[in-house]
Amino acid sequence: MSMSQTPEPSSDGATVTEEATITTPEKEKKADEVVEEEEEEEEYVVEKVLNRRVVKGKVEYLLKWKGFSNEDNTWEPEENLDCPDLIAEYLQKQKSANEGKRKAPGEADGDESKSKKKKDDNEKLRGFARGLEPERIIGATDSTGELMFLMKWKHSDEADLVPAKEANVKCPQVVISFYEERLTWHSYPSEDEKKDDKN
Amino acid sequence: MSTESVVNKRVSKFKNMGKDLAKLREKRVSECVELRKAQKNESILKRRNIILSSLPDEEAVSPEHNDTLSFRIEDIIRDVNSEDREAQTRGCQAARKLLSKGCDPPFKEIVDAGLLSRFVSFLSMDDEPTLQFESAWALTNIASGNSWHTQQVVQQGAVPAFINLLASPMLHISEQAVWALGNIAGDGPAYRDILIGCNVIPALLARISPDTPVGYLRNLTWTLSNLCRNKKPCPPSFAVQQMLPPLVRLLHLSDKNILSDACWAISYLTDGSNDRIDLVVKTGIVPRLVELMNNKELFIVTPALRSIGNIVSGSDLHTQMAIDAGVLNVLPKLLRLPKPTVQKEAAWALSNIAAGPCQQIQQLITCGLLLPLVEVLRNGDFKTQKEAVWAVTNFTNGGTVEQVVSLVQSGALEAIINLLQVKDAKFILIILEAVNNMFIAAEKLGETEKLSLLIEELGGLEQIEMLQNHENEMVYQTAHDLIEKYFNDGDIEEVQVDTTQTEFEFKPPDVQKTFEF
Numbered sequence: 001m002s003m004s005q006t007p008e009p010s011s012d013g014a015t016v017t018e019e020a021t022i023t024t025p026e027k028e029k030k031a032d033e034v035v036e037e038e039e040e041e042e043e044y045v046v047e048k049v050l051n052r053r054v055v056k057g058k059v060e061y062l063l064k065w066k067g068f069s070n071e072d073n074t075w076e077p078e079e080n081l082d083c084p085d086l087i088a089e090y091l092q093k094q095k096s097a098n099e100g101k102r103k104a105p106g107e108a109d110g111d112e113s114k115s116k117k118k119k120d121d122n123e124k125l126r127g128f129a130r131g132l133e134p135e136r137i138i139g140a141t142d143s144t145g146e147l148m149f150l151m152k153w154k155h156s157d158e159a160d161l162v163p164a165k166e167a168n169v170k171c172p173q174v175v176i177s178f179y180e181e182r183l184t185w186h187s188y189p190s191e192d193e194k195k196d197d198k199n
Numbered sequence: 200m201s202t203e204s205v206v207n208k209r210v211s212k213f214k215n216m217g218k219d220l221a222k223l224r225e226k227r228v229s230e231c232v233e234l235r236k237a238q239k240n241e242s243i244l245k246r247r248n249i250i251l252s253s254l255p256d257e258e259a260v261s262p263e264h265n266d267t268l269s270f271r272i273e274d275i276i277r278d279v280n281s282e283d284r285e286a287q288t289r290g291c292q293a294a295r296k297l298l299s300k301g302c303d304p305p306f307k308e309i310v311d312a313g314l315l316s317r318f319v320s321f322l323s324m325d326d327e328p329t330l331q332f333e334s335a336w337a338l339t340n341i342a343s344g345n346s347w348h349t350q351q352v353v354q355q356g357a358v359p360a361f362i363n364l365l366a367s368p369m370l371h372i373s374e375q376a377v378w379a380l381g382n383i384a385g386d387g388p389a390y391r392d393i394l395i396g397c398n399v400i401p402a403l404l405a406r407i408s409p410d411t412p413v414g415y416l417r418n419l420t421w422t423l424s425n426l427c428r429n430k431k432p433c434p435p436s437f438a439v440q441q442m443l444p445p446l447v448r449l450l451h452l453s454d455k456n457i458l459s460d461a462c463w464a465i466s467y468l469t470d471g472s473n474d475r476i477d478l479v480v481k482t483g484i485v486p487r488l489v490e491l492m493n494n495k496e497l498f499i500v501t502p503a504l505r506s507i508g509n510i511v512s513g514s515d516l517h518t519q520m521a522i523d524a525g526v527l528n529v530l531p532k533l534l535r536l537p538k539p540t541v542q543k544e545a546a547w548a549l550s551n552i553a554a555g556p557c558q559q560i561q562q563l564i565t566c567g568l569l570l571p572l573v574e575v576l577r578n579g580d581f582k583t584q585k586e587a588v589w590a591v592t593n594f595t596n597g598g599t600v601e602q603v604v605s606l607v608q609s610g611a612l613e614a615i616i617n618l619l620q621v622k623d624a625k626f627i628l629i630i631l632e633a634v635n636n637m638f639i640a641a642e643k644l645g646e647t648e649k650l651s652l653l654i655e656e657l658g659g660l661e662q663i664e665m666l667q668n669h670e671n672e673m674v675y676q677t678a679h680d681l682i683e684k685y686f687n688d689g690d691i692e693e694v695q696v697d698t699t700q701t702e703f704e705f706k707p708p709d710v711q712k713t714f715e716f
Contacts, residue, residue, distance in 0.1 A: 100553075100596060100597065101554050104509055113424065117378070119336060119375075121296065
């Protein structure tokens with residue numbers, strides 16, 4: 001196996017000699033770095049920095065070792081390492097990973113909930129939804145396309161429109177009173193359901 | 200509602216026929232006045248001096264009634280400033296009714312009449328609940344106006360008074376205070392923080408119990424959301440910590456309005472630094488948020504989606520929590536929802552997930568996000584397409600070679616090439632970055648020529664060549680560099696493209712993938 005590396009100037013004169021055989025051409029970018037084990041003369045080559053953590057105030061890096069599987073990854077204290085390029089590469093990746101994230105683009109396009117609300121009388125409820133008791137019908141109209149009654153409610157001065165369909169079910173007697181008050185007799189009795197309003 | 204002809208026919212028969220609703224309103228108005236007159240006549244003794252003008256006509260809105268309005272306000276002033284409790288109540292109620300009008304309530308007139316200080320003083324009269332209620336309502340409505348209006352209310356010392364009212368044994372009064380405080384908090388971060396400083400949060404939370412009616416809870420949730428709202432600055436951390444547990448509980452209820460406002464609250468809280476996001480995700484609320492993204496009500500989906508979108512703009516860990524909670528199963532549906540704002544937010548969330556590590560990108564592929572992504576690239580509105588393009592670029596940035604191949608195979612390349620015609624320079628640059636990243640991946644496989652060919656077939660080369668004339672310098676430069684680097688091989692034009700050679704193959708060492716077009 002040919003060695004294409006040049007002896008690296010590591011801090012304590014690493015034993016990067018012809019004995020260090022674990023090098024491959026493609027590692028020009030990841031310059032061969034050597035971590036010296038305390039007791040032994042073996043050199044292990046860091047392939048990549050995978051992670052970073054702080055333990056008891058000390059920075060450690062998770063290292064992938066060249067020629068070893070991922071199961072052999074180890075955490076090493078920062079001061080033991082002499083692979084500034086690999087560390088820098090790792091940190092740079094972290095930075096761009098976060099740079100990839102983009103925060104919220106401001107207001108949610110007018111879909112947001114109101115910041116202030118006015119309380120309207122009976123909170124904009126109309127008709128039977130106001131929960132009031134019908135007192136009497138004071139008028140009728142079908143200009144909306146549907147027959148509506150103008151309903152006067154008990155304990156309220158504000159009358160509003162309710163659909164006849166609803167009133168017929170909810171307060172039939174009130175409806176009947178309304179019609180009866182307005183019955184007019186013609187020459188022949190009319191039996192149809194149309195409203196004959198006495199003006 | 201074009202029943203003119205029908206109407207005309209029956210005009211004679213009906214009292215109210217043949218008139219449009221505005222006129223009907225006027226009719227109702229006079230009807231009401233008549234009814235009231237009838238009542239007045241019964242109690243004429245007491246009201247002799249103020250027969251016509253004092254009782255407000257809720258529905259008189261038209262300009263001709265201006266005189267009547269100032270008449271009414273005069274009477275209100277007199278009543279409210281009197282020492283007689285009944286008159287005060289009457290005046291307050293009259294004011295409240297004026298201020299509750301659907302259209303153009305006279306906020307300024309009431310403020311200018313100097314009534315606010317009296318109203319605020321009424322708030323503390325625990326032995327006069329009606330007075331408390333009416334004045335609380337009146338002040339609520341004034342505070343619902345613009346900042347000036349709210350300021351007038353606050354300057355009269357309403358804040359401590361309302362906070363005290365929260366503890367009222369009368370639920371409707373307490374609820375009114377909740378509402379008023381919500382309006383004040385909603386004005387902006389300054390008042391929000393003043394309220395927080397006055398310990399409004401514990402006072403609010405004290406009112407939550409299993410017996411609290413839904414209507415009350417709705418108002419309370421909305422007010423809480425306003426206390427979470429606004430940035431510059433964000434609400435103080437300690438306040439957020441106080442509000443999170445009840446918000447989490449509220450999020451597990453079933454009332455739609457409560458759910459919506461609670462989601463909005465979370466969306467405000469997650470809109471910030473990663474520390475803020477951390478506070479929220481630590482509550483374990485993420486699965487519930489994802490669930491709510493799937494709700495059938497749009498007004499719940501929107502804030503839930505916004506919350507999750509914010510969360511995946513956080514750290515990789517935050518994003519993973521969202522993925523683990525199943526967000527990738529819901530996103531395709533939202534990307535296809537026929538509502539542009541939802542599509543846009545979904546695409547934005549997707550783009551942030553694609554900005555994560557390749558393991559998360561892999562999950563995007565596995566969960567079938569590529570197809571809907573390409574769909575919005577093709578069919579989405581412009582804002583959505585912009586987010587989708589970010590997704591593509593982020594994907595090519597962080598993805599492995601195989602993943603980028605998958606992306607290209609899904610049709611994303613063709614889709615973004617078609618978007619190169621857009622005028623927006625920044626947009627074009629993002630697309631070109633994606634293309635560049637794809638070439639980098641192709642380089643690793645030694646397949647750049649094939650990619651160039653493919654791009655040319657898709658009409659991309661033409662587009663990029665045209666971009667060299669773009670007015671924006673960066674665009675011109677980037678396009679030029681691309682051409683130089685990958686398309687300058689004169690042979691490309693001459694290479695015989697057999698019909699069989701429409702295949703574009705990436706051959707990574709381990710996996711055989713064929714690019715078919």
